[in-house]
Amino acid sequence: MEIPGDLNPARGRETLARAQVLKRSWPFFLDLCVAGIGLACFYGVVRIATYWFGHAQPEITISLSPRALPLYAFYSVVRIGLAYALSLVFAVGYGYLAAYSRRLEALMIAGLDILQSIPVLSFLPGVMLAMVALFPTRQIGVEMGAILLIFTGQVWNMAFSFYSSIKSIPRELNEAATIYRFSRLQRLVQLELPYAAIGLVWNSMVSVAGGWFFLMACEMFVLGPRDFRLPGLGSYLQTAAGTGDGVAIAWGLAVMVAIIVATDQLIWRPVIGWSDKFKFEQVESGARVRSPILRMLRQSTALRELSGKTLAPLNERVYHWLAERRSRRIEALAAEAGGEELKARRRQWEFTLLRGWALVLVAVAVIYSAGHAVMLLRTVTGEQFLLILKGAGATFLRVNLSLLLAAAWTIPAGVAIGFNPRLARIAQPVAQIAASVPATALFPVLLLALVRVGGGLGIGSIALMLLGTQWYILFNVIAGAMAIPTDLREVATLFRFTRWQRWKTLILPGIFPYLITGMVTASGGAWNASIVAEYFRLKNQTLQTLGLGAQISAATDAGQFQILLLATIVMALMVVTINRLVWRPLYRLGETRYKLEG
């Protein structure tokens, strides 16, 4: 066992001093900033509400004037924000339930696995129609559809992250919470959420990036005779590309990049800096993310006053009430152990009965809808079925080609960046920004260029998949290369390994687990991207190529739900099967054989 090093008194005192003395410069200015932000939020809410609860605007025309852009961008950001908030709440709830319900756990985790693999975009028509039916006269219906869709695209990895965090809480921490009589609330606030915080933050970043990808696609789409359009950045870019307006495209992209940089600076960096204290580590690590915004929030007296007056007393009350409830329960339990038990048993029985009924109802509903779905599938003709299979094959080849291309450039590049700290300092932030620009935003532009030089959607779709997924591989390879211990690299140099030997015995095995992780994510992303990539409307013409994604999009356009359903099922099946048969064994191999234990 490693014995932790002695306290360095000088360092300890220095950090303590930092914690106790508040260095406050510009207090008035900072408070003014906070107040300003508050006012802005208020105005934003009013603006959104008047728009949502206004009447449905059947044919929104997207203005290409740059002056319309700030409002469009604002609408898009609100959509992403709401979808993300919804995802966060749902992810925590889902993860919590899965971790603590022994009966539901297996089912819920299998569900996560499958839901993660289903191509989200094929839900679009169903969700949209349902939401529009729910709010026929209000704009909010279409908006809800878009938000729900983004939600389904970003929630699963967060739920899984929260679940696995809870599951991996060290046993003694859990026991300490029990022995010191933590209520469920206190356990959640002081143990589970902090322990899960870092995982949630990183997954949130991935999710929001994914959200942009889908938002761009679903702000403007056609279902049968109906044309759904939402004023936003995605529809602006699509319209701009559709009319071939180069200036508008440039404006749109500039705003897109600006939003991404701003999100990174104003949200993610402060959040990462804040989450630093949740690192479960024994010693303080050196590098920290600094953020002026975070400092501003921490030093604002207004904020502190506000929470001191409202949150803190409420908090005290809740804890007091919880503690009282606990002692009452124990008293009752001790007073009449026998009678209480009987009552408890009866209550339990009633509860079981209730649950039984609920279960039956759910089962009936599931069987009913599944039956209808199957009936729908029966109308698919053999010819159509064959076409779907052919399409599946074509998309399969395309997905793998894009993976191969991505791996071909990202492995050498990633290893070079990972081995060279100086290069990493320059390349990593650039790559991060490039990676967060949603590929769907670039796609219309890219396609326009391709068509001009005589290329088609065959190349275009692979390019889009590449655009969307190569980053996952690149970042993982960089991380893998960085994780290869220096002494192993020194051994390779010392024994004068040839370049080939170096790659075969050191680099490739070293990055293997990371590479696989990146490829799994990339593969899933590529399948999903195929729906957008293989079918595209440009300047009043529809570009289309053979593929499963194209069939899903075309079926959406034409309102052929049976084909949509079948194609979706085929795609989900393929993704799940490939995951189980190819990626999971490889992943396990990486975890066991190629794991570098330090």
Added chain:
Amino acid sequence: MALQIIRAERVEKYYAQPSENRIQVIAPTDLSIESGEIVALLGPSGSGKSTLLRMLTGLSEPSGGEVYWHDKAISTADVNVSIVFQSFALFPWLTVLENVEAALKARGMDAAERRRRSLKILDTVGLDGFQAAYPKELSGGMRQRVGFARALVVEPEVLFMDEPFSALDVLTAENLRSELLELWQKKTIPTRSIFIVTHNIEEAVLLADRIIVLGRNPGHVRTDFKVKLEHPRDRKASGFTQLVDYIYKVLTQPDAQPPALPATPAGRRAHYQMLPHARPGGIAGLLELLLDHQGKDDIYRLADDLAFEIDDLLPIVDAARLLGFLTVTEGDAAITATGAEYANSEILRQKELFRIAAVENVLLLRQIVRAIEAKSDRSVPEEFFHDMLDEQFSEEETVRQLETAISWGRYAELFDFDAGRRRFIQPAKLSVEDEEEKTESPEEIDA
């Protein structure tokens, strides 16, 4: 007669297995904690010390029997205990003060009172001025002080400690121990009883009014006696060393299993020896040291010489005894003729001696070798042995048994193990047949 605070009646712990066998961790045991005493629970690893502690605190429910808290079943009683953990179990995202306050907050105490009590207890344990620090800014010893403060602030009737000093260096541990004893003796803390789990015999003799020694397979009480030595206790005093020696003897005596404790129902007898988890290199090292000590020495002194915890040394001693390299009587280890030859030989001869001893004495290794020889492709899946061991050991122990067997078998070149296919295979001979296999196991480099 002193008041019984906690009483355990016939508590036991077992894990049900898919087959009808079950893994018995703790055999039915009676135990009580009385007010005014410090109880130390000693035992080798795997004797269920921590499991027993968790059952006594109500954290874990016994598989059979009942634990009483002031004569009420512990599941329905308002239990007031604390635990000091080996890993400290502090919340790294809370400051020292918040960590201590959390326990009071859970009891619904108001903010001002909470703060007053927490600051007072932090002062008591010597953490004055550190309240705003985060645990990761503190040294191990300081962190465990926070652990003590948190445990004491709720004024527990019984203070449980699960190897509280074993993650600390020797001096820090000594320091904390004596401070704790002082708090207890001067009645600075209202705690009425302390229960400490440890594997450090001296620690037990230093602190305890009563010592309980557990045996393993399954865990059971070997002996339970009062310590009548005056405080402060002197490690050099003859009464002290005699008691330490006595406990060593109890711990190192070959486990002659009391017949009253069948490990498994259905009369299925355990027939695999439990392989001690020791590396061949460690065995060689021990034997060489023993040879330097004229071939015979007290295990306690050997541990001291090596700066080993006895818990770390015992598996190595057990392994050497199992292989017939040494004998143990009354806490003394004596080297045998083969042991001496082994210690004096160069590496190839050592491997040969180890090979002979292993096949002769270790059933599992013998079976693996035979199974490989019997197969035409000279390979046997790991699963096969896993299933056989599984009937006797817990899942975790089975995996460890196989790991040890693989380590010994590879060293002795009895067999090799293909980690990719999870199969035991014949060791590659010097004529290079299969380049792939060779790169896998580092032992091959020696050959």
